[in-house]
Amino acid sequence: MADEIPTLGELESRVLQLVWQYQPCSERHISDVVREERDVARTTVLKTMQRLEAKGLLQRDGARPAQYTATVEQQQVLPELVRRFVEGALGGSAEPLVAYLAGQKKLSAKDIQTLKKIAGKIDS
Structure with missing residues (x-):
């Protein structure tokens, strides 16, 4: 499993922690929590979630708004x-x-x- 875990930046790690805590959750919810902690744009959080999805660590359903869950424990x-x-x-x-x-x-x-x-x- 160790070889399958991609390198994570600080914001990616924090977003993944929040998804584990709140899943299933919307991008807006995660964005709101992150933005209480640090000064980042909502689009930055969304892009981070998209990167985590591309790395195979998050998945989103087709609902509106999309709900994210972690693909790894x-x-x-x-x-x-x-x-x-x-x-x-x-x-x-x-x-x-x-x-x-x-x-x-x-x-x-x-x-x-x-x-x-x-x-x-x-x-x-």
């Missing part, structure tokens, strides 16, 4: 994106990522439990 994509980030941006070392996570005050109890499980797997 979040669990299929996120591990590969994290791997690319660690290898590319962090030079293959997960240490900065682990240090960042350890310093976060916003980690939920579930996040902490997950990190402990992962650490337990590493120790075994």
